[in-house]
Amino acid sequence: MTFMPNFSSPEELAAHQLKGLQWTVAHAQQGSPFYAQRLQEAGVSAGDIHSLDDLAGLPLTSADDLRAGYPFPLLSVPLEQVVRVHASSGTTGKRKVLSYTQKDLDDWAVMFARCYEMAGLTRLDRVQIMVGYGVWTAGVGFQAGCERFGALALPVGPGNLEMQCQFLVDFGTTVMCSTSSMALLMAEEIKRRGISEQVKLNKLIYGSERTSDAMRQRISEALGAELFDIPGLTELYGPGTGIECRAHEGIHYWADYYILEILDPATLQPVAPGEIGEMVVTTLGKEAAPLIRYRTRDLCRLLPEPCACGNPLPRHDRILGRSDDMIKFRAVNIYPGQIDHVLSQGQGVGSEFQVHLSRGEDGRDYMHIKVERAPEGGAADDAEVAAGIAKGIKAHILVSAKVEVVDYGSLPRSERKSQRIFDRRDD
Numbered sequence: 001m002t003f004m005p006n007f008s009s010p011e012e013l014a015a016h017q018l019k020g021l022q023w024t025v026a027h028a029q030q031g032s033p034f035y036a037q038r039l040q041e042a043g044v045s046a047g048d049i050h051s052l053d054d055l056a057g058l059p060l061t062s063a064d065d066l067r068a069g070y071p072f073p074l075l076s077v078p079l080e081q082v083v084r085v086h087a088s089s090g091t092t093g094k095r096k097v098l099s100y101t102q103k104d105l106d107d108w109a110v111m112f113a114r115c116y117e118m119a120g121l122t123r124l125d126r127v128q129i130m131v132g133y134g135v136w137t138a139g140v141g142f143q144a145g146c147e148r149f150g151a152l153a154l155p156v157g158p159g160n161l162e163m164q165c166q167f168l169v170d171f172g173t174t175v176m177c178s179t180s181s182m183a184l185l186m187a188e189e190i191k192r193r194g195i196s197e198q199v200k201l202n203k204l205i206y207g208s209e210r211t212s213d214a215m216r217q218r219i220s221e222a223l224g225a226e227l228f229d230i231p232g233l234t235e236l237y238g239p240g241t242g243i244e245c246r247a248h249e250g251i252h253y254w255a256d257y258y259i260l261e262i263l264d265p266a267t268l269q270p271v272a273p274g275e276i277g278e279m280v281v282t283t284l285g286k287e288a289a290p291l292i293r294y295r296t297r298d299l300c301r302l303l304p305e306p307c308a309c310g311n312p313l314p315r316h317d318r319i320l321g322r323s324d325d326m327i328k329f330r331a332v333n334i335y336p337g338q339i340d341h342v343l344s345q346g347q348g349v350g351s352e353f354q355v356h357l358s359r360g361e362d363g364r365d366y367m368h369i370k371v372e373r374a375p376e377g378g379a380a381d382d383a384e385v386a387a388g389i390a391k392g393i394k395a396h397i398l399v400s401a402k403v404e405v406v407d408y409g410s411l412p413r414s415e416r417k418s419q420r421i422f423d424r425r426d427d
Helices: 010-031 033-042 052-057 063-068 102-118 136-149 161-170 180-193 213-223 336-346 379-397
Strands: 082-087 097-100 126-129 154-155 173-180 203-207 226-229 242-244 251-252 259-264 276-285 294-300 327-329 332-334 349-359 366-373 402-406 422-423
Touching: 010 033, 010 052, 010 276, 052 259, 097 102, 097 259, 102 242, 126 136, 126 161, 136 422, 154 379, 161 180, 161 242, 180 213, 213 226, 213 336, 213 349, 226 242, 276 332, 332 336, 336 349, 336 366, 336 379, 366 379, 379 402
Parallel strands: 126 154, 126 173, 173 203, 203 226, 349 422, 366 402
Antiparallel strands: 082 097, 242 251, 259 276, 276 294, 327 332, 349 366
16 A cells, blocks of 8 residues: 555646645635635735746745634634644744644644655554654654554653663564654663664654754664654644655655745745745645645755655755754854754764853853764864864854864753753853
């Protein structure tokens, strides 16, 4: 059984997208007072959508709209049709809450099953799910997709390393689903316990945080697993709306369920193909809380070339960071992913790092980067490694930084997202 769509040509996919776009605008306009008002203000209605080019005339929506509409933002169906809600972590202000109909949940499970299929799983695989359950979309998304696909799900959740290791061995887990930080933690714990020979892992599906090439390589070698990056956004169902294929040349996204635009976050105009911009999504069949040109704040680029794997579904690059994560340092705009990239190019560098920003008594800003040395590295090389990183930061990001190489394993590990930027300039 395949969960992949059956489109014979790009034109057939475009026709499907147009039909879905027309339905979404009509559905939102009729069912949601918010969308009805927003569309009226933009001077556009469902009847004005005749081609995909008309998408550009629709109004943009944002996280602010979700918070303003709390607790049931963007709701476009009667409340009695809502069977579940999920929410973001809500680190600032009100949580972003999204409603789901039964069809929404069914569609999400099919999309996630498609992810497992693209990663090359079979129904004989045993999938250990190490991400959060509850109001978050992660755990239940991975589980529902696994069950829809037909593999064995082990819904352990995050943390609890004792149980994780026991299940890896006793159940013969072949696929692990986690954040990259949790995967690194598990790799080190497996080695510490001396159970590597008893673990049968061959694949890791990870998401929720940007991960450098150096960290990917470290995890892959330590676990003996093939890595698959999976994006996830609570507003867009949750994780499972695309995945890295086995060619590992970017992430195929499910263009039959949503349209992806890449816009310049400053001008909100489309960027050229292959250029970096903000991901903006429009759903094509989402009932309870449809998205019309929703600004995700995730930075990425489209990959227009055909993929070596042969799958015709379009691709985007691995997510590079968030437009609202930008650091302003000495008049230079810096994204954490840029620092991550420089560190990935260095020799003798481990996978964990921290960036500390402070303001000196002279009123100037200072950057202090702590990076772990590689497990096989020695302290005698620290000065040379630090100098190389500082040179790379200056060459590629155009700022000066003090670089400190610390012992491997000395920076904190987490089963969730690791904090890597510490800005204390306003303390």
